Amino acid sequence: MSTDPTGPTDPTGPTAAVVVLAAGSGSRVGAEVNKILLPLRGRPVLAWSVLTALEVSGVDPVVVVHRPGERADVGTALLPVIGEREVLLVEGGATRQESEQAALAALAPRVAEGRVDVVAIHDGARPLAGVSLFEVAIATARAYGGAVPTHALGGLLPRDPAAAPAPGGPDARLVGVATPQAFRAAPLVEAYRAAAAAGFDGTDTAAAFARFAPAEHEVRAVPADPGNIKVTFAEDLAMAARLLSP
Numbered sequence: 402m403s404t405d406p407t408g409p410t411d412p413t414g415p416t417a418a419v420v421v422l423a424a425g426s427g428s429r430v431g432a433e434v435n436k437i438l439l440p441l442r443g444r445p446v447l448a449w450s451v452l453t454a455l456e457v458s459g460v461d462p463v464v465v466v467h468r469p470g471e472r473a474d475v476g477t478a479l480l481p482v483i484g485e486r487e488v489l490l491v492e493g494g495a496t497r498q499e500s501e502q503a504a505l506a507a508l509a510p511r512v513a514e515g516r517v518d519v520v521a522i523h524d525g526a527r528p529l530a531g532v533s534l535f536e537v538a539i540a541t542a543r544a545y546g547g548a549v550p551t552h553a554l555g556g557l558l559p560r561d562p563a564a565a566p567a568p569g570g571p572d573a574r575l576v577g578v579a580t581p582q583a584f585r586a587a588p589l590v591e592a593y594r595a596a597a598a599a600g601f602d603g604t605d606t607a608a609a610f611a612r613f614a615p616a617e618h619e620v621r622a623v624p625a626d627p628g629n630i631k632v633t634f635a636e637d638l639a640m641a642a643r644l645l646s647p
Contacts (some may be wrong), residue, residue: 415518416461417539419454420504423525424468424493437525448482449528457535466493466500498602512586522606523581526632542583546618550625551576579625582606588614
């Protein structure tokens with residue numbers, strides 16, 4: 402566990418960084434503690450995402466963004482699980498945008514030196530995202546600019562059935578957006594600096610990147626497993642436990 406955002410120089414070339422957001426709360430899940438610290442099949446919810454990120458080839462570093470005042474709690478929860486592997490702890494802000502900005506500010510020296518060329522940002526409350534999803538998102542971002550996992554949403558109709566077809570054509574469907582979302586690191590860092598200067602507060606990483614990154618960086622959808630659920634309510638925690646059952 403470390404709080405040093407710079408880290409050693411890596412002579413093997415640029416890597417991807419994975420940021421795991423853990424600065425939420427437990428109010429909607431009915432807990433008195435941060436939901437990412439709740440137990441899920443013998444590990445804290447957060448540990449599942451962190452361990453997956455550590456298994457992804459070509460990732461260094463893994464950054465966990467925690468709530469103010471929770472550094473010790475998060476460190477205590479992760480240390481028995483990650484052992485000697487390094488995870489950077491960064492204090493987040495009052496909003497998701499501020500927490501992401503804090504992580505990118507910590508990574509900025511590595512990005513400026515060319516040591517990190519892609520950043521994937523993942524919600525720590527999504528413990529079921531697999532290694533393959535991280536790898537696909539990172540590879541797609543490296544090739545095109547950005548990647549956002551999506552899955553089809555069934556049973557939904559356009560707000561106005563008589564409206565013109567969506568840009569995707571007459572067969573376009575509404576999709577759900579998930580994480581990890583991955584982006585080329587340098588334009589992502591610059592986009593968040595511009596977003597902060599403009600007072601922009603987006604709902605996810607892709608919102609800020611799409612608005613403030615140069616247009617030549619294309620954000621592509623990658624397929625996400627609908628099982629990559631987010632733990633928001635108590636029933637979601639029970640569902641995640643069932644999905645993780647052998």
